[in-house]
Amino acid sequence: MSIQRRERSAALLRPYIHMLHCPLCHHELAAVNADSVLCTANHTFDYARQGYINVLTRPFNGRYDKRLFAAKREVWSRTGLYAPLVAVLREQLTEHALRQREPIHVLDAGAGEGSLLQQVTQHLPAVGWGMDIAKEGIAMASSAYDSQIWMVGDLACSPFADQRLDAVINILSPSNYEEFMRILQPGGRLIKVVPRKLYLTELRERLHSGRIERSNPEHLSLERFKEHFKLTSRIPLTYTLQVDEAVRAALVHMTPLSWHSSDDQLQQASHTLSQITIDVEIWTGAK
Template sequence: MPSAPDFPLLCPVCRSSLRPGADGARTLVCGAGHSFDAAKQGYFNFLVGKGTAFEADTAEMVAARFDFLSAGHYRPLAEAVAELAAPALAGAGEGRPAVLDAGTGTGHYLRALLDRFAPGRLGSNSTESERVEGGGVRPERSGPETVPLAAIGLDISKFALRRAARMNPEALNVVGDVWQPLPVADNAVDAVTVIFAPRNAPEFARVLRPGGRLVVVTPRPGHLAEIAVQTGMLGIEPAKDERLAASLGGHFAPVVARDLDLALALGPRDVTRLAFMGPAGHHLDPSALAALEAALPPSTSVSARFRISVFAPTA
């Protein structure tokens, strides 16, 4: 677990700086005496005050996401996000580059970015199961990004953070509400990544340094269309690009966008995992999904269609 100086955190109660407590990295304290202890799984819970209106993912939804992503189906997406975020991080100047992964979930996407900047860690062709449980000699990776990142993974679900803290022990993993003021100092990070998660534009702009970048992943029309109806998944909102631009307007300007299409061949279990791991998982009946899984063919062709958009702060 990294120490607080690796990442300039703010107290979620009084907004003053947090620092390690008497027992080191497992406790964070502020000058006003507010104290936060790490859970035994390695994350901090910064949810304070009134409850959030955002519904956190359940343990079952998180488990489905972890298993699906660990199979590597979305690994090309994780690599593409890391590639587009890397220039802002590599150009951070003196000091350690820093990234905030807002809505980090199980930490798989942040893992790809951490690996890109970590000499001696696993390369891009390794699976997440090898990272979590593998032993032996870990292969070196090559590439120009050799300065380790300071990283924070933030998510509303404590169940997701339990997984993320194990996936990314070198990051600060925090349970927090993205719609509240972020527990991060002004001008503290070089990149903010948001993969299928809510976007708090004013707060993202506040925490980004000059020259920083916001990287956002959204689904495109036709995403998972082959299985959406039969599994009860939510459809893609109309005019999603326009809605994204409007939600960031006044704080960010578009820089570049890249479309990524993945042709997936999924077994029955991964089809139902894919349905259950997203927002529809809050409403789906597990017994109905189990019945669907039993009726599916051995392999189902599914098209995953993503847009990765990069934005620059306007102020």
């Protein structure tokens, strides 16, 4: 099965090898075989048995583990909690695809376990690229979704050549606007989702009660976005849904909110959480 995954991934990447360059020397990637990708200076990047390519140029030891990504998979793909957000993102990409050549190339920067990229590009004329610095998430993504190209990589040293992508989606994760500008084509789109004050408020109340949270003023983040991209739309999205017992534990463990909570707090939240609020804003910017 692992050989089949690697061969599948190589076949998927081969027509689009021109999209990438070597993250070490920035030479062209010249060859794709069933085991690895090579650049013209002979730097080699191997396929993992799950089918992804690791193009990290430095070690990464983060706290994002399998439990967090499994919880995210449970919430993103097996509940309708984020369906309204997925619908907005798909609409934004569809509008862009209608004005561009087909297929459009879409990068999910911070793809995690891959469910979001799979959902927003489904039935679109699009090639989906998923990249995350956390190997555990990308391993899950490439094991589950075989229509996208998955990479473990760092936005600070990404493998994309200049001006190759039609769109970047950046969902509830850090941005590198300079890099997004470099890899997007002229007229390309950045679609960024940022949390607002009420995002997962019921969970924060249970896990961070009495704790002072760091402020991240939305207007400052928006100004930084506008320094690099022309803001073409700004869509607020707020709703509250009931959650059943089956999904409560997954909600508790799907975010870093759980990292600094005691086992008692986590268990209490799992038992008492009855609803959850999604409160985000979607910014679309043109290069």
